[in-house]
Amino acid sequence: MYPKSTLGAFALMTVVAMGATAPASGAQTMSTVSTSSVSTSTGRALLGSGNSYFNGNPVTIQTARSGSQYSLNDPTRPGLSCGGFGGPAYTKSTDTWGNGTGTNLETACVDVMFAAQKHWDMLRNWLGRNGIDAVGHSYPASVGLNSINAYWDGARAVFGHNSARTNQLTSLDLVGAHYGLGVYAKSGTDDGNGLEAQSLRRSASDIFGTVTEHYVNHPPALDEPDYLIGEEVNIVGGGPLIHMYKPSLTGNQNCYVQTPGGTVDPGPQDHWFYLLAEGTNPPGKPASPVCTGPSPLVGIGIQKAARIFYLGIQRKSYGWSYRRARMATVQAALSFYGCPEMQATKAAWTAINVPAQAGEPTCSMPTPTPLPSGPALSGITVVPPSATVSPGGSTTVQIKLSPETVQRVALSTGPLPAGMTVNIIRNDPSITATITVLTSAPQGTHPITFTATSGDSTRSTHFALTVMGDDD
Ligand SMILES: [Ca+2]
Numbered sequence: 211m212y213p214k215s216t217l218g219a220f221a222l223m224t225v226v227a228m229g230a231t232a233p234a235s236g237a238q239t240m241s242t243v244s245t246s247s248v249s250t251s252t253g254r255a256l257l258g259s260g261n262s263y264f265n266g267n268p269v270t271i272q273t274a275r276s277g278s279q280y281s282l283n284d285p286t287r288p289g290l291s292c293g294g295f296g297g298p299a300y301t302k303s304t305d306t307w308g309n310g311t312g313t314n315l316e317t318a319c320v321d322v323m324f325a326a327q328k329h330w331d332m333l334r335n336w337l338g339r340n341g342i343d344a345v346g347h348s349y350p351a352s353v354g355l356n357s358i359n360a361y362w363d364g365a366r367a368v369f370g371h372n373s374a375r376t377n378q379l380t381s382l383d384l385v386g387a388h389y390g391l392g393v394y395a396k397s398g399t400d401d402g403n404g405l406e407a408q409s410l411r412r413s414a415s416d417i418f419g420t421v422t423e424h425y426v427n428h429p430p431a432l433d434e435p436d437y438l439i440g441e442e443v444n445i446v447g448g449g450p451l452i453h454m455y456k457p458s459l460t461g462n463q464n465c466y467v468q469t470p471g472g473t474v475d476p477g478p479q480d481h482w483f484y485l486l487a488e489g490t491n492p493p494g495k496p497a498s499p500v501c502t503g504p505s506p507l508v509g510i511g512i513q514k515a516a517r518i519f520y521l522g523i524q525r526k527s528y529g530w531s532y533r534r535a536r537m538a539t540v541q542a543a544l545s546f547y548g549c550p551e552m553q554a555t556k557a558a559w560t561a562i563n564v565p566a567q568a569g570e571p572t573c574s575m576p577t578p579t580p581l582p583s584g585p586a587l588s589g590i591t592v593v594p595p596s597a598t599v600s601p602g603g604s605t606t607v608q609i610k611l612s613p614e615t616v617q618r619v620a621l622s623t624g625p626l627p628a629g630m631t632v633n634i635i636r637n638d639p640s641i642t643a644t645i646t647v648l649t650s651a652p653q654g655t656h657p658i659t660f661t662a663t664s665g666d667s668t669r670s671t672h673f674a675l676t677v678m679g680d681d682d
């Protein structure tokens with residue numbers, strides 16, 4: 211069991227300098243994207259090869275070259291860099307980084323760059339956000355802090371080591387958590403830093419870390435997705451810091467308790483997020499208790515849960531509290547998704563003891579409505595019918611329905627190969643599907659089935675996606 215005294219002294223999930231955070235400073239890290247190609251004051255963007263500790267190897271990371279020097283700057287995510295504590299971004303004469311050992315700081319920066327780049331991509335592809343600050347910027351990171359600690363200081367993510375000094379605290383979830391705190395600070399307005407606000411902020415970092423881990427979707431041999439925080443870093447030899455599905459397993463609170471000052475515990479909102487994403491009894495995943503109200507709950511999936519959480523914090527305001535977080539996410543779920551997602555959001559809050567709020571929107575669960583008379587769906591095609599993507603890349607294709615005017619169409623894909631996600635966006639009359647290929651995706655050609663259903667009519671087509679590495 212994790213010793214509480216150490217947890218109390220450990221500031222991993224604490225954050226300072228929230229609210230009016232300054233943009234990243236330091237001439238070596240700020241950059242400006244030029245017009246046509248990605249070439250900036252930090253150099254020309256390149257894909258470097260990394261030998262990581264947590265994410266396998268080799269991994270591909272975005273790096274930069276300036277003259278004959280390569281550096282751990284990412285011109286495609288302006289502001290992102292990694293170097294030793296108190297120093298500039300690492301530079302060297304080759305674009306191959308790290309040696310795969312936990313004590314090597316350049317290796318820690320490989321993990322930081324990999325995770326921060328995936329976190330950025332997750333923000334774009336799952337949450338619709340452009341960078342940490344929402345206007346296309348990231349921030350630098352430092353490794354090598356001489357402390358059992360990691361923190362976000364408002365302008366920089368800083369990572370220290372575990373108690374055994376065998377590795378840096380740079381796993382996917384911890385990097386995603388600390389860059390997530392940057393997103394949190396740049397969402398809505400200042401939360402007022404009350405006790406409940408601090409509790410919700412610490413939980414927000416857990417959620418961003420976990421969502422990043424799910425976005426990357428490593429296989430079990432690496433850092434597979436879970437709802438644990440810090441399970442890879444062995445911070446003090448006591449296992450994960452948080453079990454989001456049942457925070458009491460590490461001495462945190464499962465349930466919201468209204469006290470005069472609230473509570474600084476990430477547990478209740480972490481638990482809410484798990485119940486919203488996965489429900490009480492997800493197949494193949496840990497069961498999660500409810501504190502009150504109906505059970506079982508059925509989750510809506512982590513992508514939807516993440517989007518609802520994210521849209522909720524865009525409404526963050528001074529005096530942020532569990533009750534306001536409930537209201538904000540309930541409103542967001544209804545406006546962005548619809549009635550079932552809003553009901554699931556409400557049920558998850560109720561389940562952790564945050565009650566219904568006055569003025570909450572209501573809706574009736576949709577009942578099957580007869581299709582309006584109109585043209586019947588007769589076909590679906592994908593243009594182009596095939597594409598080749600490098601690991602870590604993505605491609606966007608058009609989906610054409612015939613007739614184009616067909617209404618009430620549900621679009622879906624068949625089972626996807628590991629390491630791939632498909633995001634279908636309908637913006638009449640255009641329908642696009644963006645297929646994102648993680649670096650972990652198997653190489654080769656994979657058929658992806660797209661299916662359209664309208665009323666009694668179902669049509670499918672196959673798309674051939676070839677994953678081919680750009681070996682160099
Ligand atoms: Ca994991």
Ligand SMILES: [Ca+2]
Pocket residue numbers: 383420423435436437438439440441
């Ligand atoms: Ca984790």
